[in-house]
Amino acid sequence: MTGSYLLNYREEMIFLVIGVLVVFPHAVEGSIKVAESYWTLKENELVVDEDMDKYGSKVLVPLVCGESFEGQEIIWKRDSRDKLPHKENKIFVIVEERQGGTYTCYSKEEKYLNHTLVLVQWRYRKIIKGTPEEGYIHCSTNNYSGFFQCFWTWDERRAGKVEFIKITRSHTAGNISCSLNSSAGSITCQDHAYCPYAEEIERINLTIYFRSNFVIETYYLQFRISDIVRPDMVHINKKNNILELNYPESWSTPFSYFPLTFQVKEIRCQKKRGCDCSIRRSSKVDLTQEQQWPFKKGVTVCVRAQDELSNSSWGEWNQYKCKKEECKRTNKKKDGLK
Numbered sequence: 001m002t003g004s005y006l007l008n009y010r011e012e013m014i015f016l017v018i019g020v021l022v023v024f025p026h027a028v029e030g031s032i033k034v035a036e037s038y039w040t041l042k043e044n045e046l047v048v049d050e051d052m053d054k055y056g057s058k059v060l061v062p063l064v065c066g067e068s069f070e071g072q073e074i075i076w077k078r079d080s081r082d083k084l085p086h087k088e089n090k091i092f093v094i095v096e097e098r099q100g101g102t103y104t105c106y107s108k109e110e111k112y113l114n115h116t117l118v119l120v121q122w123r124y125r126k127i128i129k130g131t132p133e134e135g136y137i138h139c140s141t142n143n144y145s146g147f148f149q150c151f152w153t154w155d156e157r158r159a160g161k162v163e164f165i166k167i168t169r170s171h172t173a174g175n176i177s178c179s180l181n182s183s184a185g186s187i188t189c190q191d192h193a194y195c196p197y198a199e200e201i202e203r204i205n206l207t208i209y210f211r212s213n214f215v216i217e218t219y220y221l222q223f224r225i226s227d228i229v230r231p232d233m234v235h236i237n238k239k240n241n242i243l244e245l246n247y248p249e250s251w252s253t254p255f256s257y258f259p260l261t262f263q264v265k266e267i268r269c270q271k272k273r274g275c276d277c278s279i280r281r282s283s284k285v286d287l288t289q290e291q292q293w294p295f296k297k298g299v300t301v302c303v304r305a306q307d308e309l310s311n312s313s314w315g316e317w318n319q320y321k322c323k324k325e326e327c328k329r330t331n332k333k334k335d336g337l338k
């Protein structure tokens, strides 16, 4: 990667000497530097890394109509409107502070030949919401099937969209496909080569390129399925005086191979303070692999699950709230004791 970039760069430097002389003979733009860092995002899309400290607000970017058009007279237009003075196959265009554009080249007879969309990558994080500490994109899955989802939140002040997604395993290409739901701010992916019964050695490399106008922001994540696995809610069933804690239906099987740890918390719900397991504290919090929990009258039992073999997130709380008559009975007993 670095090697080929350097090679390109050297080629561009040679081309630069000629290019600048030809294209800017009057040296009007003499003080504008040539961009040193630019890369192809996808076919016909070139991204220039903005570095205002180094270049100021304007930078020269080399464009090529096509190797096979070398020596021909070329007509260049920006955004299909503004005709540029350049007539060569290889030219430099000025990119001024986040103002990219589509540069289209035509033959002398005005026949379309090719085009390049020039975008600018800046170092800010503005298209989606988040902080460096909390992250910007969050990935999770509810089992070991190779399926996972990643979410983000658009900043409503920018008309953001996903320009490109690159997803591979860390050392091999892998075979992961993703589909985008832009309005929801999410991607849904499937690793077709994933084997749930083998140790997951390679991480997933995920890069999402977000675009707003001509600006690109690049977000990079690296994770294993086992890092992001988060079981769905535990089902709770009352049988006689026992609460059965059942594995989520979506969890991987056999359960003996994919064991879960349950966290159980008993809380007393008061009408006023509600019955939210995630905020109510309890003096009694237990960790257990057992799927049975003795039911006590008058308490609400909160349960959530975590993959026993990885250190990933806890699932969402579920709760068993005493039914009206179950609670009442307890109160009657209490009253009787008084």
Ligand SMILES: *[C@@H]1O[C@H](CO)[C@@H](O)[C@H](O)[C@H]1NC(C)=O
Pocket: 043, 044, 045, 064, 065, 066, 067, 068, 114, 115, 116, 117
């Ligand atoms: C068109 O331009 C792109 C760069 O934007 C280049 O990769 C491609 O080879 C060109 N196509 C032709 C037919 O020359």
Ligand SMILES: *[C@@H]1O[C@H](CO)[C@@H](O)[C@H](O)[C@H]1NC(C)=O
Pocket: 168, 169, 170, 171, 172, 173, 205, 222
């Ligand atoms: C995945 O990311 C690592 C760390 O940044 C990098 O060294 C590696 O080349 C990447 N792998 C692929 C296939 O892009």
Ligand SMILES: *[C@@H]1O[C@H](CO)[C@@H](O)[C@H](O)[C@H]1NC(C)=O
Pocket: 181, 182, 183, 184
């Ligand atoms: C995208 O997400 C939205 C909101 O969650 C949902 O209503 C819509 O059905 C999703 N679209 C697709 C194609 O999945």
Ligand SMILES: *[C@@H]1O[C@H](CO)[C@@H](O)[C@H](O)[C@H]1NC(C)=O
Pocket: 175, 192, 193
């Ligand atoms: C990737 O997985 C899909 C779906 O299983 C399969 O059709 C395709 O051939 C695979 N591609 C490669 C390169 O293995």
Ligand SMILES: *[C@@H]1O[C@H](CO)[C@@H](O)[C@H](O)[C@H]1NC(C)=O
Pocket: 142, 143, 144, 145, 147, 249, 250, 251, 252, 253
């Ligand atoms: C894993 O979760 C996905 C998404 O919820 C689901 O479609 C799939 O059936 C689950 N796999 C298993 C083995 O339960």
Ligand SMILES: *[C@@H]1O[C@H](CO)[C@@H](O)[C@H](O)[C@H]1NC(C)=O
Pocket: 311
């Ligand atoms: C597990 O995760 C917790 C919290 O994220 C962390 O403090 C702890 O060091 C981790 N343990 C291992 C063994 O990775």
